[in-house]
Amino acid sequence: xxxxxxxxxxxxxxxxxxxxxxxxxxxxxxxxxxxxxxxxxxxxxxxxxxxxxxxxxxxxxxxxxxxxxxxxxxxxxxxxxxxxxxxxxxxxxxxxxxxxxxxxxxxxxxxxxxxxxxxxxxxxxxxxxxxxxxxxxxxxxxxxxxxxxxxxxxxxxxxxxxxxxxxxxxxxxxxxxxxxxxxxxxxxxxxxxxxxxxxxxxxxxxxxxxxxxxxxxxxxxxxxxxxxxxxxxxxxxxxxxxxxxxxxxxxxxxxxxxxxxxxxxxxxxxxxxxxxxxxxxxxxxxxxxxxxxxxxxxxxxxxxxxxxxxxxxxxxxxxxxxxx
Amino acid sequence: xxxxxxxxxxxxxxxxxxxxxxxxxxxxxxxxxxxxxxxxxxxxxxxxxxxxxxxxxxxxxxxxxxxxxxxxxxxxxxxxxxxxxxxxxxxxxxxxxxxxxxxxxxxxxxxxxxxxxxxxxxxxxxxxxxxxxxxxxxxxxxxxxxxxxxxxxxxxxxxxxxxxxxxxxxxxxxxxxxxxxxxxxxxxxxxxxxxxxxxxxxxxxxxxxxxxxxxxxxxxxxxxxxxxxxxxxxxxxxxxxxxxxxxxxxxxxxxxxxxxxxxxxxxxxxxxxxxxxxxxxxxxxxxxxxxxxxxxxxxxxxxxxxxxxxxxxxxxxxxx
Numbered sequence: 001x002x003x004x005x006x007x008x009x010x011x012x013x014x015x016x017x018x019x020x021x022x023x024x025x026x027x028x029x030x031x032x033x034x035x036x037x038x039x040x041x042x043x044x045x046x047x048x049x050x051x052x053x054x055x056x057x058x059x060x061x062x063x064x065x066x067x068x069x070x071x072x073x074x075x076x077x078x079x080x081x082x083x084x085x086x087x088x089x090x091x092x093x094x095x096x097x098x099x100x101x102x103x104x105x106x107x108x109x110x111x112x113x114x115x116x117x118x119x120x121x122x123x124x125x126x127x128x129x130x131x132x133x134x135x136x137x138x139x140x141x142x143x144x145x146x147x148x149x150x151x152x153x154x155x156x157x158x159x160x161x162x163x164x165x166x167x168x169x170x171x172x173x174x175x176x177x178x179x180x181x182x183x184x185x186x187x188x189x190x191x192x193x194x195x196x197x198x199x200x201x202x203x204x205x206x207x208x209x210x211x212x213x214x215x216x217x218x219x220x221x222x223x224x225x226x227x228x229x230x231x232x233x234x235x236x237x238x239x240x241x242x243x244x245x246x247x248x249x250x251x252x253x254x255x256x257x258x259x260x261x262x263x264x265x266x267x268x269x270x271x272x273x274x275x276x277x278x279x280x281x282x283x284x285x286x287x288x289x290x291x292x293x294x295x296x297x298x299x300x301x302x303x304x305x306x307x308x309x310x311x312x313x314x315x316x317x318x319x320x321x322x323x324x
Numbered sequence: 325x326x327x328x329x330x331x332x333x334x335x336x337x338x339x340x341x342x343x344x345x346x347x348x349x350x351x352x353x354x355x356x357x358x359x360x361x362x363x364x365x366x367x368x369x370x371x372x373x374x375x376x377x378x379x380x381x382x383x384x385x386x387x388x389x390x391x392x393x394x395x396x397x398x399x400x401x402x403x404x405x406x407x408x409x410x411x412x413x414x415x416x417x418x419x420x421x422x423x424x425x426x427x428x429x430x431x432x433x434x435x436x437x438x439x440x441x442x443x444x445x446x447x448x449x450x451x452x453x454x455x456x457x458x459x460x461x462x463x464x465x466x467x468x469x470x471x472x473x474x475x476x477x478x479x480x481x482x483x484x485x486x487x488x489x490x491x492x493x494x495x496x497x498x499x500x501x502x503x504x505x506x507x508x509x510x511x512x513x514x515x516x517x518x519x520x521x522x523x524x525x526x527x528x529x530x531x532x533x534x535x536x537x538x539x540x541x542x543x544x545x546x547x548x549x550x551x552x553x554x555x556x557x558x559x560x561x562x563x564x565x566x567x568x569x570x571x572x573x574x575x576x577x578x579x580x581x582x583x584x585x586x587x588x589x590x591x592x593x594x595x596x597x598x599x600x601x602x603x604x605x606x607x608x609x610x611x612x613x614x615x616x617x618x619x620x621x622x623x624x625x626x627x628x629x630x631x632x633x634x635x636x637x638x639x640x641x642x643x644x
Binding site for chain 2: 070115116118119120121122123124125126128129130132133134135136137139140141143144148257260261264270271300302303304305306307308309310312313316317320321
C-alpha cells in the first residue's frame with residue numbers, strides 16, 4: 001500500500017517536472033488531428049521563424065530571473081536596437097551597423113545594472129519598476145531617433161546581405177537564425193552550468209546575503225545578468241527586424257511578458273537561484289507552438305493574449321506549489 | 325523648540341515627502357512661464373483629468389500598504405468600462421454600473437486568492453491577470469472603441485455640480501471613504517500591521533489572510549469604478565488603457581511615499597504621488613513639449629523616483 005502511494009507520488013512529481021514536455025506533446029497531437037496543415041513543411045518552417053526572436057530574448061531573461069531579478073526593459077531595448085541598427089546600414093555599412101546594434105544592447109543592459117546597483121535594489125519588485133521606467137526611456141529615445149516612422153529594407157540601397165540571410169537564409173535544412181540560436185544556446189549553456197561565473201549567478205539568485213558571505217561578488221553577477229539580458233535582447237531585435245524586413249519604434253512591444261512567460265513556463269522559478277537555459281528553450285517552444293496552434297484553430301489574436309495571461313498565472317501558481 | 329529645530333524638522337518632513345518637493349518645484353517653475361497654468365480653469369481641469377488615476381491609486385494603496393501590489397488594475401479598468409457600456413443596452417444605468425463594479429470585486433477576489441491564500445509573488449501574477457483582462461477587453465470590442473448609446477451615462481463624468489466637475493466630487497468621496505477606512509477602522513490598522521511585519525501580525529491574532537484578501541478586493545472595486553467613470557468620460561469603451569496605466573499608478577503610489585516594503589504610507593500620500601504625474605502631464609502640455617519628449621521625461625521621472633525609493637530602503641536596512 002505504502003509502496004503504491006510512493007510510486008504515485010514519484011509519478012506526480014515526475015509529471016510536474018516534465019509538465020511542459022507533456023503539454024507540448026499533447027498540444028501537437030490535438031492540433032495535428034484537428035488541423036492536418038499543422039505538420040506541413042511550410043508551417044514547420046513558419047514555427048522555426050517565429051521561434052527565433054522570442055527564444056533569444058527569453059534566453060537572456062533566463063539569466064536575469066535565475067539571478068533573482070526581472071527585466072521589463074527588453075521591449076525598450078528591442079525598439080531602440082532595431083531602429084538604430086537599421087538606420088546605420090546605409091551610412092556605415094552592414095557589419096558596423098550590426099556590431100553597433102549589439103553593443104547598444106550591452107550598453108542598455110549595463111545601464112540597467114548600474115541603476116540597480118547604485119540604488120541598492122535587492123527585490124524583484126524594485127527591479128521591476130526600475131526596468132519598466134528604463135523601458136519607457138529606451139522606447140522614447142527610439143521614437144525620437146526615428147521620428148516615429150517605420151524604416152523598410154527596400155529603402156536601403158547599400159548591401160544588407162547579412163540581415164537578409166539572418167531573416168530568410170538557410171544553411172542546409174535549418175534557417176540561419178536557427179543556427180545562430182544553436183550556437184548561442186551552446187555558449188550560454190556552457191557558461192551557465194560549467195563555469196564558476198554561471199554558478200555564482202545561481203547562488204546570487206538563491207540568497208544574496210549567503211552568496212556575499214561566501215565570497216561571491218554579487219554586484220559582478222548582477223552586472224553580468226543584465227548585460228547578457230541586454231545583449232540577447234539586441235540579438236532578438238536584429239533577428240526580428242531581419243525577418244519582417246521593417247523596423248518600427250514599437251517593434252518590441254509585448255516581448256517582455258512573452259519572455260517572462262516562456263521562462264516561467266519552462267520551469268525556471270521566479271524566486272531565483274534555480275533554472276536552466278534548456279528549460280527556457282522548452283518554454284519558448286510551448287509558447288510558440290501554442291500561438292501557432294491557436295492561429296490554425298482560428299482563435300483571434302486578442303483571445304491569445306488572454307490565454308497567455310492565464311497560462312502565466314497558472315505557471316506561477318504551479319511553480320509556487322512546487323517550491324512550497 | 326528653537327528656530328533651527330523647527331527648520332530641521334521642516335527639512336526632514338520635506339525630504340521624506342519627495343512628491344511634495346516635486347510639486348513645489350513644478351509650481352515655482354511655472355511662475356516663470358508665460359502660460360495660464362495658474363488659472364482656476366486649468367487647475368480644476370488638471371484635478372479633473374487626474375481623478376480617475378487618483379481613484380485607482382486609492383484602491384492600490386490598500387494592497388501596497390499590506391506588502392502586496394496590484395498590476396492588474398489596468399486590465400480590470402478597461403474590462404469593467406467596456407462591460408458597463410455593453411450592459412447599458414439591456415438594463416438601467418445603476419444596474420450596469422453595479423455589475424461592472426461587482427466584476428472588479430471578483431477580479432480582486434481571484435487576485436487575493438492567488439496572492440494571499442496561495443502565497444504567490446504578487447508582481448508577476450497580477451501582471452499576468454492584467455494581460456488576461458486586456459485580451460478579454462480586446463475580444464469584447466474587437467479592438468475598436470465602443471460608443472455608448474445612452475446619453476445619460478455620459479453625464480456621470482462630464483456633468484458638474486455648481487461648477488465643480490462630478491469626477492472631482494466622486495474622487496473626493498472616494499478619498500474620504502478610503503482615508504476613513506485606512507485611518508480609523510480596525511481593518512485599516514491591521515493592514516499597516518501586516519505590511520510592517522507579516523509574522524508579527526499573525527502571531528498577534530490578526531486574521532492576516534482575510535484582511536489582506538479584502539485589500540485586494542477593494543483594489544479591484546476601485547479599479548472597476550475608475551473604469552466605469554473613464555468610459556463615461558469618453559462616452560466609449562476602449563481597450564487601450566492597459567498595462568502602462570497599472571505600472572504608472574503603482575509608481576505614483578510609491579512616489580507618494582508608500583513603500584513596496586509595506587507598512588508605510590497612506591491614502592493622502594498616494595494622492596500626492598499621483599498628482600505629481602497629473603501635474604507633470606499638465607505642465608508638459610502647457611509648455612507644448614512634443615509627445616515623444618513627454619514619454620522620455622515621464623520615463624526618466626519614474627526611474628529617478630523609484631531609484632530614490634530603493635536608495636532610501638537601502639539606507640534604512642543599513643541603519644538597522
